[in-house]
């Protein structure tokens with residue numbers, strides 16, 4: 393279980409996050425949803441241990457990890473820009489992080505992730521020879537081989553569109569389900585958050601606007617922000633689809 397209690401973050405006079413509280417069970421998928429600049433990446437980095445919170449507490453399986461360094465937390469992140477090494481092959485990128493690891497990861501385990509993400513045909517290619525979706529999968533594989541206790545993804549779908557986006561989305565869902573892996577995903581797309589996750593934390597200007605299950609958020613938006621910003625976007629999208637293609641597609 394991951395619990396955040398009154399987490400806040402300030403840079404000088406500027407408060408970027410205030411009073412963030414939530415709790416998720418192991419194996420759940422959580423989306424952090426909100427507009428640009430609301431504090432999503434900052435919160436993800438605080439959970440990862442890359443950024444220190446100004447106040448509050450982080451508990452993981454009832455242990456206080458608020459001041460545990462990043463490398464000892466055992467959480468791993470897929471960065472938004474992939475951050476792959478361009479001069480290495482896909483395979484070399486996937487196993488790169490294992491060099492400095494104490495724990496043993498078997499060839500069989502590595503192969504399992506390669507197969508799962510359908511990367512076999514691309515292993516010997518350089519990063520520049522891969523498409524956006526293939527780079528994304530290499531980047532996810534590289535993080536999964538580290539066997540994270542929590543998988544953190546910063547806008548994993550924003551560089552993708554259409555069919556690729558849907559297929560990566562489904563894969564992220566099955567990673568969480570098949571491997572029982574707690575997963576936290578940053579997104580600014582309400583549809584993505586509401587369809588992908590067990591719980592959604594909606595952030596507005598550094599504060600929690602609503603935390604809950606997608607269905608509860610849809611049925612009972614907690615305030616005008618959730619109603620206007622989140623649900624209206626979905627509604628406009630649905631209306632456009634309806635207008636163009638008819639009711640059965642909306």
Ligand SMILES: Nc1ncnc2c1ncn2[C@@H]1O[C@H](COP(=O)(O)OP(=O)(O)OP(=O)(O)O)[C@@H](O)[C@H]1O
Pocket residue numbers: 403408426427428429430431432433434435580
């Ligand atoms: N190192 C820093 N020093 C000062 N202010 C910062 C720093 N890092 C982030 N901020 C500020 O904190 C706020 C939240 O930034 P953050 O990157 O967390 O937003 P975000 O929700 O991830 O936005 P986006 O969707 O655009 O990625 C912004 O106003 C940003 O300017």
Ligand SMILES: [Mg+2]
Pocket residue numbers: 432433434
């Ligand atoms: Mg961000």
